[in-house]
Amino acid sequence: MHDSCTMSGKRPQKMKPSAQHILFLTLALAFLAVGTASGSDKSTSQSKAGLAFDTTHVNLGNVEQDSKGTVTFLAINYGTLPINVGPVNIVALQGGDTGNSLQDAVPVSPNGVYAIPIIVGPYKQLGPHTMQVKVTSSDPRAQTSILTVDFTVVEGEAQEAKGPRLRVDKQFIDIGNVPYDWPLYEQFTLRNDGDAPLVLAGTPTIRVELGC
């Protein structure tokens, strides 16, 4: 892996710019953590810019019927003034399934980041879906931002709930095109759907299948 790749597995938090050049390749599990975060600095902030997102479109691929998932969009404040992000309204453009997200506004400080959680599911209707996520903000240049989430609901594999059962909210996510030097973040929810303790063994291994 290229030594310029920087990845860590903690929640977004304040980072010193000097630390941003250090290679981290770790993962973390935060039990029962709510998908909220704020305050990550980005040394390349531009005073003329305001609200931006890490991506505007994600594709979850196939998701199992009756399961639930979480999609996270990073709201990034590149401006010099605090902004409020939210509420978030979600509508179905294709298929019938929608989701839930912020009901109120959340402050994002200059050079700060807030991870907007989009809770989707339980997925009901089989077939392709597109959700439109409307994010309102106090940024006059981005009073309404449109994000989209694609997924296809497929029948889940029948599993008896005997013993430990690991379910992951999504097995695939494609966030599309991102610029250079752009903050990237993703989270997966692991759940024990069985009736016995589930033991996660060791540190999850990251494999680079494409790219650096």
Next chain:
Amino acid sequence: MVGTTTLQPGQEAKLELRLYMGMHQGMGGQHQFAVDIRSNDPLVPLKTVVWRFNVVGDK
């Protein structure tokens, strides 16, 4: 995560991936990271999740 982590029935945990500095010049193109999660699930002892993105000059 170091060592083992146990989830009781119905309990959840978050697995977070962060690349706050993103990908620099010269590291453009398609990227795909696969994360292998091993557990004592007797049916699926190894589950893999995939994170994909394409680094381009302009968004």
